[in-house]
Amino acid sequence: MKVVNLKQAILQAWKERWSDYQWAINIKKNFPKGATWDYLNLAEALMEQAMIGPSPNPLILSYLKYAISSQMVSYSSVLTAISKLSRESGGMHRVVSCSVGSGSVAAAGLCVVL
Numbered sequence: 001m002k003v004v005n006l007k008q009a010i011l012q013a014w015k016e017r018w019s020d021y022q023w024a025i026n027i028k029k030n031f032p033k034g035a036t037w038d039y040l041n042l043a044e045a046l047m048e049q050a051m052i053g054p055s056p057n058p059l060i061l062s063y064l065k066y067a068i069s070s071q072m073v074s075y076s077s078v079l080t081a082i083s084k085l086s087r088e089s090g091g092m093h094r095v096v097s098c099s100v101g102s103g104s105v106a107a108a109g110l111c112v113v114l
Contacts, residue, residue: 020066
């Protein structure tokens with residue numbers, strides 16, 4: 001996989017229907033070892049890509065779920081991405097279903113409404 005940027009990598013994973021585990025392996029392989037995912041705005045990139053279209057993309061949300069549960073991204077970066085996306089949506093509201101396992105934002109009792 002030749003990757004130019006993070007959004008392109010997310011789109012390629014979606015097009016090829018990678019599992020969340022396969023996505024994480026390929027992302028980690030193709031980006032700098034010292035890079036922190038919060039610095040690269042991984043949570044923001046995933047949220048932006050997931051919200052394209054009439055309803056949230058469940059496959060890309062599964063990548064976000066995996067990134068949260070494997071601690072690739074911090075809770076604060078996810079909340080920042082949600083907040084930024086909510087401000088940029090201009091009054092559009094969507095409910096994002098994030099039924100994920102323990103240790104996740106949803107498990108912490110957070111209901112995400114954009």
